[in-house]
Amino acid sequence: MSASVTPLRQGAQPNDLEPFWMPFTANRQFKRLPRMLVSAQDMHYVASDGRRILDGTSGLWCVNAGHGRKRIVEAVQRQVAKLDFAPTFQMGHPLPFELAGRLVQFMDGHFDHVFFTNSGSESVDTALKIAIAYQRAIGQGTRTRLIGRERGYHGVGFGGISVGGIVKNRMFFGGLLNGVDHLPHTHDLEKNAFSRGEPQWGAHLADELERLVALHDASTIAAVIVEPVAGSTGVLVPPKGYLARLREICDRHGILLIFDEVITGYGRLGKPFAVDYFGVRPDLITTAKGLTNGTVPMGAVFARRGIYDAFMDAPDNAIELFHGYTYSGHPVAAAAGLATLDVYKEEGLFDRAAELAPYWEDAVHSLKGARHVIDLRNIGLVAGIELEPRPGKPTARAFESFVKAFEKDLLIRVTGDIIALSPPLIVDKKQIDRMFDTVRDVLKEVA
Numbered sequence: 153m154s155a156s157v158t159p160l161r162q163g164a165q166p167n168d169l170e171p172f173w174m175p176f177t178a179n180r181q182f183k184r185l186p187r188m189l190v191s192a193q194d195m196h197y198v199a200s201d202g203r204r205i206l207d208g209t210s211g212l213w214c215v216n217a218g219h220g221r222k223r224i225v226e227a228v229q230r231q232v233a234k235l236d237f238a239p240t241f242q243m244g245h246p247l248p249f250e251l252a253g254r255l256v257q258f259m260d261g262h263f264d265h266v267f268f269t270n271s272g273s274e275s276v277d278t279a280l281k282i283a284i285a286y287q288r289a290i291g292q293g294t295r296t297r298l299i300g301r302e303r304g305y306h307g308v309g310f311g312g313i314s315v316g317g318i319v320k321n322r323m324f325f326g327g328l329l330n331g332v333d334h335l336p337h338t339h340d341l342e343k344n345a346f347s348r349g350e351p352q353w354g355a356h357l358a359d360e361l362e363r364l365v366a367l368h369d370a371s372t373i374a375a376v377i378v379e380p381v382a383g384s385t386g387v388l389v390p391p392k393g394y395l396a397r398l399r400e401i402c403d404r405h406g407i408l409l410i411f412d413e414v415i416t417g418y419g420r421l422g423k424p425f426a427v428d429y430f431g432v433r434p435d436l437i438t439t440a441k442g443l444t445n446g447t448v449p450m451g452a453v454f455a456r457r458g459i460y461d462a463f464m465d466a467p468d469n470a471i472e473l474f475h476g477y478t479y480s481g482h483p484v485a486a487a488a489g490l491a492t493l494d495v496y497k498e499e500g501l502f503d504r505a506a507e508l509a510p511y512w513e514d515a516v517h518s519l520k521g522a523r524h525v526i527d528l529r530n531i532g533l534v535a536g537i538e539l540e541p542r543p544g545k546p547t548a549r550a551f552e553s554f555v556k557a558f559e560k561d562l563l564i565r566v567t568g569d570i571i572a573l574s575p576p577l578i579v580d581k582k583q584i585d586r587m588f589d590t591v592r593d594v595l596k597e598v599a
């Protein structure tokens with residue numbers, strides 16, 4: 153070992169848990185009592201102690217077709233052996249072109265270009281940048297302001313946390329982007345608790361955008377970004393008519409509307425995208441996760457007709473958009489994406505999700521009256537189960553529920569005092585019953 157190489161920390165072992173600084177994790181607590189997953193197939197993980205764990209969360213909202221799908225695995229294996237990497241800056245290779253072509257087919261001609269990224273966070277930053285650059289390209293260069301929403305989650309890039317609305321994701325990281333404002337969130341337990349699907353109350357909250365326009369002037373605002381259904385802050389389903397109203401206000405003022413469909417995309421709501429579910433069309437759509445069934449990191453931003461064209465006025469040899477990632481359209485990711493779309497289509501998984509949604513809804517609402525439960529929400533194959541916080545100890549009850557559920561062979565996700573469930577779309581009714589029976593049992597045991 154040369155003198156310039158730092159030796160391993162004393163005591164570090166090859167299987168030491170310490171060096172991995174885990175994301176969004178209580179590191180010390182985890183490393184004291186680790187929960188390790190070592191393999192997966194279809195609806196189940198296998199834990200390091202050999203238990204089969206029912207996946208109630210599609211990993212992290214991404215494994216929509218279930219785990220270890222042969223077609224996807226083989227496509228990735230073939231591709232990595234054939235062309236492991238090739239650049240997409242001033243060069244090309246076939247698969248991302250093919251994938252982009254397949255993706256725009258979902259959009260009935262309304263969205264005609266796709267920009268590839270490696271994650272939801274990158275998709276968000278890409279969409280925000282395209283929005284501002286587009287406004288400039290059409291002669292609206294004063295429009296640089298971005299509007300997000302309280303309780304929004306748009307990943308962890310500086311753009312995403314600036315428009316996002318989660319205090320802990322923002323407060324440690326300095327001044328963030330300039331010129332950002334936020335709409336109020338739409339969650340109201342008094343008005344909407346135990347709603348099935350879209351709540352009746354709250355469409356008028358979209359009118360807050362008019363207030364922000366009055367405050368800042370439309371000529372300063374480039375875009376509004378929202379999740380059609382806020383996922384990470386606890387499954388907040390939009391009030392009936394809310395998204396259409398946002399669209400109207402954006403149209404009135406020349407503001408672009410961005411839907412962050414990193415969770416809602418690729419079948420989660422029983423339609424290809426939330427755009428189809430709600431019948432409201434934004435200008436840009438951010439996606440990731442289910443695009444490759446979680447197998448290889450990849451994201452995609454959809455641009456509606458006209459946006460790409462607005463950049464094409466530059467001289468023919470000029471780069472039109474100064475943006476991109478080394479791995480934009482990575483061959484292995486693109487192969488995974490194409491195989492994933494094949495699986496979704498051949499197995500009719502989006503329709504399957506729609507067919508299961510009423511059964512799912514009843515199962516969710518069967519928890520009414522269960523211990524600690526103060527709200528139940530559902531849409532597509534997503535559920536939010538809100539718990540009464542333990543006095544003086546917010547989040548403790550939900551976290552203990554998560555640990556107990558894992559002990560009972562079920563993977564759930566918790567955020568604040570809310571349990572979120574979003575199983576792979578291959579889930580069956582018996583597995584749905586098992587998920588909610590387990591949650592009910594867990595809530596009986598958790599103080």
Ligand SMILES: Cc1ncc(COP(=O)(O)O)c(C=O)c1O
Pocket residue numbers: 270271272273274276305306307308379383384412413414415440441
């Ligand atoms: C709506 C939304 N946007 C963006 C992201 C960030 O995605 P990633 O973790 O792939 O960067 C997420 C992740 O959960 C998300 O739910």
